[in-house]
Amino acid sequence: MSNGNLYPNTASFYDLDNPLSQEELAYYVNRIGEERQVLELGCGTGRLTIPLAERGHDVTAIDLSPQMISILRSKLRDEAITPIQANMTSFTLNKAYDVILVSGFTFHALITYEEQIACLQQIHAHLTPNGLVLIVLFQPTESVKTEQLGVPTRLWEVVDLHTGRTVQKYNLGKQVDLHKQLLTPSYAYDVLDGENRLSRHEEHLTLRYFEFNEVQSLLDQAGLHIVRTDYSFSDSRDHEHNYWIINARRIERV
Incomplete structure (x- = not known):
């Protein structure tokens, strides 16, 4: 995983930028079902972790970013959540889970075949043995694979209710390596305090995009197979959302 994907400069803005929709939460609640032992890889600040625990699930939450895990820990009250700072390619928990989640496009942060x-x-x-894996991916549409360099574009402006500061997010563009299937998007968060003093916090990510047949092959090599693919959180038949929500299970070897 690229060190540029750890959000060292912008973890505090993650919740502003990635609110959990009711449709997304409902999808996971429906797919997980009754109270389960859940492992979430790339949990971030707990946007999904905490709502799942509040619904009775026992959640182990892993993230490599110390900033993300710190924010998650600061939110915890009495929920059944175990936050762990670890790499999702090399953790050992000595426990089996009914459901394992890789949400929020986290799998795209794995750059190399070896990591994947x-x-x-x-x-x-x-x-x-009967467990379920849910992996959320974005599809490699032409817009995804189009390089965007040039004038920064403001994406949104909100008031952070916790600090009272105005935060603006800018898209600084992205570079694309079609051969390696890599995207390197860059963003900036401008923060205005009560005296209109501005501070800028930049983040430069590196993401690997996948073709669907690659995903199938990777899963098969790891002893997993796809049992269902949805294309959005609200309507699994709607291909226009440009998602792949992979539902997979272990391959039973004879």
Whole structure:
């Protein structure tokens, strides 16, 4: 995983930028079902972790970013959540889980084949025999693969209710490596305090995009197979959302 994907400068803005929709939460609640042992890889600040725990699930939450895990820990009250700072390619928990989640496009942060396979092998090793894996990916549409360089574009402006500061997010553009299937988007968060003093916080990510047949092959090599693919959180038949929500289980070897 690229060190540029740890959000060292912008973790405090993650919740402003990634609110959990009711449709997304309802999707996970429906797919997970009754109270389960859940492992979430790339939990971030707990946008999904905490709502799942509040619904009775026992959640182990892993993230490599110390900033993200710190924010999650600061939110915890009495929820059944175990936050762990670890790499999702090399963790060992000595426990099996009914459901393993890789939400929020986290899998795209695994740049190399070795990282991708290692992560999926860890998932297989920590999954109960009848367990379910949910992996959310974005589809490699032409707009995704189009390089965007030039004038920064403001994406949104909100008031952070916790600090009272105005935060503006800017898209600084992205570079694309079609051969390696890599995207390097850059963003900036401008913060205005009560005296209109501005501070800028930049983040430069590196993401690997996938073709669907690659995903199938990776899962198969790790002993997993796709049992269902949805295309949005609200309507699984709607292909226009440009998602792949992979539902997978362990391959039963004879």
